[in-house]
Amino acid sequence: MNPLPITEADLHAFVDGLLPESRRAEIETYLAERPQEAQRLQAYRQDKQAIKALYGAVLDEAVPDTLLHAARAPRTRAAARHAGARLPRWSLERVAAGFALVFFGAGAGWVGRGAWQTAEMLAQSSRGPAVIVNAAAGSLPRQAAIAHVVYSPDVRRPVEIGADQEDQLVAWLSKRLGAKIRPPKLGALGYELIGGRLLPGSSGPVAQFMYHDTTGQRLTLYVTNEQASNQDTGFRFAQEGPVNVFYWIDGKFGYALSAGIDKGELARIATAVYAQLQPS
Secondary structure (H helix, E strand, O other), X not given: OOOOOOOHHHHHHHHOOOOOHHHHHHHHHXXXXXXXXXXXXXXXXXXXXXXXXXXXHHHHOOOOHHHHHHHHOOOOHHHHHHHOOOOOHHHHHHHHHHHHHHHHHHHHOOOOEEEOOOHHHHHHOOOOOOOOEEOOOOHHHHHHHHHHHHHOOOOOOOOOEEHHHHHHHHHHHHHHHOOOOXXXXXXXHOOEEXXXXXXXXOOOEEEEEEEEOOOOOEEEEEEEOOOOOOOOOOOXXXXXXXXEEEEEEEOXXXXXXXXXXXXXXXXXXXXXXXXXXXXX
16 A cells, blocks of 8 residues: 655644654655755744744633624524534634734734843843743734844755855845845854845845854844834843844834844844944
C-alpha cells in the first residue's frame, strides 16, 4: 500500500501537534530526508511560540459583556429558518471570544511595560532590577515587537531586499516613507545588516531593517513616519512578551529597536543606532 502524500496541511498539523502517532512518524521521516523543510517548520514553530508568549494571556481574559450580549441576541424568524436549529450557547460564546481576540489584538492593543530611563542608564544598571511602571507604552513598541516575532525567525526570506542591494533598498524605502532612510552600521557591535522590507502601518508604510550576529541572533529596527501627533520624544524601554524594545520619537518619525536579547546589550546597540540617526 502506497503511503499518503505529505501535504502542507500535514506539515502545519505536525507543527501544531495535531497528528496521530503513526502519521507523525511519517512526517518525521519525511523531514529527516529534507533538512530545508525541517528548518522551515522549525521557523514556524518559533513564530508560534513567540506570538503565544506575546499574546497568550488574552486567551484567559473574560469576554466583554457587550460582545456576549451581541452573540446571544435573538435572530429573526427568517434567519432562524434559514440557518436551521439555533446554535448552542457555548458555540456563540466561542464566536464572541474569537471576535474579542481579533478586535483587541488589532485595535485596542495591550498595555506595554515601560521603563522611564535612558538607554545609557539602563546599560549601566542592566544587572540590577528593572524599574517598570504600569503605563500604556503606545502602539509603536508593540507593533515593532509583533513585526519582529513574525519576520525574524524566517529562514527563507526574512527580508524583501538583501544587504547586497543596500542602495536599492535605501532608495525604495526612502521613496515610500518620504524621507531619506538609511540603515545604521552596526558591524562594530557585532551585527551585520541582512536587509529590509516594507510593512503596512496604521496609516502608511513602515520600514523594517534586520540585522544578525555570528550566532544567528537577530534584531530589527522599525521605522515609521506616523508619529507627527506624538509629543513624547523621550528614549524609552518596553518589554512585549519575550521581546525587549527601545524606542523613541524624532519629529514625525518613530524608531523602535527590537530583539530577544539582554536589556543592557540592547541598550548599548540602541544608543549607537540613535547616535547614527541624529543629524550631523
